[in-house]
Amino acid sequence: MCLSFGIAFVFPLPNFGKLTEHSCDAQGLKSKKGFPNAMNLLLQEVENYFISGTTSFIPKVRITSLPPLYFQHPGHSMTIIGFEKRRDGTKNLIVFDPMFHDAVNVSKFVGQKVVGCKNPGDLLKAYRREAKYLRRFSEFELLKWVLFHSPVLLVLRVYG
Numbered sequence: 001m002c003l004s005f006g007i008a009f010v011f012p013l014p015n016f017g018k019l020t021e022h023s024c025d026a027q028g029l030k031s032k033k034g035f036p037n038a039m040n041l042l043l044q045e046v047e048n049y050f051i052s053g054t055t056s057f058i059p060k061v062r063i064t065s066l067p068p069l070y071f072q073h074p075g076h077s078m079t080i081i082g083f084e085k086r087r088d089g090t091k092n093l094i095v096f097d098p099m100f101h102d103a104v105n106v107s108k109f110v111g112q113k114v115v116g117c118k119n120p121g122d123l124l125k126a127y128r129r130e131a132k133y134l135r136r137f138s139e140f141e142l143l144k145w146v147l148f149h150s151p152v153l154l155v156l157r158v159y160g
Helices: 038-052 120-127 151-159
Strands: 021-030 054-058 061-064 069-073 076-085 091-096 139-148
Touching: 021 038, 038 054, 038 061, 038 069, 038 076, 038 091, 038 139, 076 120, 091 120
Parallel strands: none
Antiparallel strands: 021 139, 054 061, 069 076, 069 139, 076 091
């Protein structure tokens, strides 16, 4: 697999938080006969990432302080800002896609406290990447920031 991320995607994150050291971890996910397909590998990796960084849990929502993930399939890159697991078991990525602008029904809430919304799921529609979209691709590349707070964690990352 030969995919690459543009420098514009990687540049802003080195100042994320007040950390002593960090690095970038790129992972190729490719469908192979007899193994889970690339879409399932991607969804599992993203779910595990966000679960591992959960700082608090309220009904239906896990809150994390992790930076976003970047992913790419041939010809296009997106920023993964969330993960959705629905009641029926389906899994979706919540992304910022540079090909699209925010919908008016979403941007009108910027800077406001939103107490209630008639159909909150509809607000996520433009940001969801469902299996129907993801299964069209047999390979992905996932880029995540590995954050190190101490040399001990650095050693675990090198050997892990």
